[in-house]
Amino acid sequence: MTAVDAHKSLIDSPDAAADSAPPPRPERRPLAPYLLSLPALALFAVLLLVPLVMTGLLSLNSFGFYTGIQDVWQLGNYIDIVTDDYFHEIFLRTFRIAVVVTLLCAVLGAPEAYILRRMRSPWRGLCLLIVLGPLLISVVSRTLGWALLFGSTGIINTALMAVGLIATPIEFMYTETGVIIALTHVLVPFMVLSVWASLQRLDPQVENAALSLGAKPFTVLRRVVLPQVVPGILSGSIIVFALAASAFATPAIIGGRRLKVAATLAYDEFLNTLNWPLGAAIAILLLLANIVIIVGCNRLVERRYKQVFE
Amino acid sequence: MNRNGPVALVFHTLFLAFLLAPILVVCVVAFTSQGYLSLPTEGLSLRWFKAIGDNPEFARAFRDSLLLGAVSSTIAVAFSVPAALAIARHQFRGREAITALFLSPLMVPHIVLGIAFLRFFTQIGLGGTFAGLVLSHVVIILPFALRLILAASTGMDRSIENAAASLGATSWTTFRRVTLPLILPGVASGWVLAFINSFDEVTMTVFIASPETTTLPVRLFLYIQDNIDPLVAAVSASLIFMTVAAMLVLDRLYGLERLLVGRGQE
Numbered sequence: 309m310t311a312v313d314a315h316k317s318l319i320d321s322p323d324a325a326a327d328s329a330p331p332p333r334p335e336r337r338p339l340a341p342y343l344l345s346l347p348a349l350a351l352f353a354v355l356l357l358v359p360l361v362m363t364g365l366l367s368l369n370s371f372g373f374y375t376g377i378q379d380v381w382q383l384g385n386y387i388d389i390v391t392d393d394y395f396h397e398i399f400l401r402t403f404r405i406a407v408v409v410t411l412l413c414a415v416l417g418a419p420e421a422y423i424l425r426r427m428r429s430p431w432r433g434l435c436l437l438i439v440l441g442p443l444l445i446s447v448v449s450r451t452l453g454w455a456l457l458f459g460s461t462g463i464i465n466t467a468l469m470a471v472g473l474i475a476t477p478i479e480f481m482y483t484e485t486g487v488i489i490a491l492t493h494v495l496v497p498f499m500v501l502s503v504w505a506s507l508q509r510l511d512p513q514v515e516n517a518a519l520s521l522g523a524k525p526f527t528v529l530r531r532v533v534l535p536q537v538v539p540g541i542l543s544g545s546i547i548v549f550a551l552a553a554s555a556f557a558t559p560a561i562i563g564g565r566r567l568k569v570a571a572t573l574a575y576d577e578f579l580n581t582l583n584w585p586l587g588a589a590i591a592i593l594l595l596l597a598n599i600v601i602i603v604g605c606n607r608l609v610e611r612r613y614k615q616v617f618e
Numbered sequence: 619m620n621r622n623g624p625v626a627l628v629f630h631t632l633f634l635a636f637l638l639a640p641i642l643v644v645c646v647v648a649f650t651s652q653g654y655l656s657l658p659t660e661g662l663s664l665r666w667f668k669a670i671g672d673n674p675e676f677a678r679a680f681r682d683s684l685l686l687g688a689v690s691s692t693i694a695v696a697f698s699v700p701a702a703l704a705i706a707r708h709q710f711r712g713r714e715a716i717t718a719l720f721l722s723p724l725m726v727p728h729i730v731l732g733i734a735f736l737r738f739f740t741q742i743g744l745g746g747t748f749a750g751l752v753l754s755h756v757v758i759i760l761p762f763a764l765r766l767i768l769a770a771s772t773g774m775d776r777s778i779e780n781a782a783a784s785l786g787a788t789s790w791t792t793f794r795r796v797t798l799p800l801i802l803p804g805v806a807s808g809w810v811l812a813f814i815n816s817f818d819e820v821t822m823t824v825f826i827a828s829p830e831t832t833t834l835p836v837r838l839f840l841y842i843q844d845n846i847d848p849l850v851a852a853v854s855a856s857l858i859f860m861t862v863a864a865m866l867v868l869d870r871l872y873g874l875e876r877l878l879v880g881r882g883q884e
Binding site (some may be wrong): 338340341342344345347348349351352355356358359360362363366416419420423424426427435436437438439440441442443444445446447448449450451452453454455456457459463490493496497501550553554556557560561571574575578579584587588591592594595598599602 | 621622626627629630633634636637638639640641642643644647655657697698700701703704705707708710713716719720722723725726727728729730731733734735736737738741753754756757760814817818820821824825834835838839842843846850851854857858861862864865869874875878
């Protein structure tokens, strides 16, 4: 899922590329830009806005097992989700997984980006390829690898038991631990990318200046490097959190039916229970939560670190 | 430049091991000679790669994935080029809003898009068709194409176009002979990034694919949900080998970091 690495530049600044351009000259043909963007606008109006609005309307319909989808308008599905403990548990679990995955990605990805930057030329390119490469490999293949490692007769358990560290296999499949490990693996490249981008703006001479003024290496890291990369960590965290909260393939394979998260719940309502209105309501809630978190955190980060983003 | 200390190098090694472990395991298990999931301790075998040939649905899904990726990225690029030129070179009312709209599929979870497209296509009679897959993929990959083309058109020197125009070229000729060649690297890399995203997409596609028209990742996903055997490892390994080959070519031609970080020409 290279899918949302572009979130990043979206979050850094909405159109960084366009901002650095020389100011466009006065228009000779004021209609030209509208005509040029008209095809894509029409496409998006029909294929993005209409389906989303239809999903919103669908979420207001009701559903009966014998009657199917009823064309009535009511908030029953939302009330069900808000009042039912079953849904609370799933949404809470989704949130918990996303938070832990985000923290793990920050703790692992940020130091790795810093280490990568300090590597020498041929190694740096090679390691960067290894770190970013998985983004291009299908998420299904990557998760399959974890399923192979995790099983009760999987490689991790076999190895741990052979060494004698554990007597009985650890349960990774169908557990939150398993989902968290696999999701961290899938999403950590986004964090490295984001921190890497913010490190590019850091002048290595500043670190050398601090060292030459007698600062200890750890002090340099804490007082000079960290403040500069915090915006990168924060925007990386927004991406990772949003992707982890709406992740589907990895929780579906590792968590299975037994450990549902919001996305797999919506999938089951749609394709197994066939309660489309309820599935649509879950999707709409997921979409709203996503937008609130991305836009909200983004505003916060940009206001707090205005000087870094310039 | 400062060197990394021993602690940093140990961390780095463990990190790379963590990233590579699941990918390597898939590739190694695919070569097992046994009939069940196991490490190939008793010699390597290609039997599971041969077995892919006995399951034509994987080959068909692969072909459909390639076709879907190629068609939808071409359409996405065709829509992106004029839009990118408009955004990069004109100051107009609603420019920010239009840019945000074009990039918005990045903010919408794919599970939501899958549900929205399933509803929409069922209503208009495109459910389960290849055309439906193409249209939905165009929407989700357009932002990737747009961003790289936007970066290329912003950095372009416009005086060359003015020169062409002053020498009497029509605007279409100027576009075809001057503008397009200049932004071609951005267009090509935008196409490639769009293709990769279309090829890897599973969450949205699983909703709108039908048993007859499906993509390789979706076929693989549905198969894994039922059972995990060396056959899926072999299919996954083949996918991984192809991706690595494509990645090395891309890195040579364009630079993987530039493609993924998307910073345009620097």
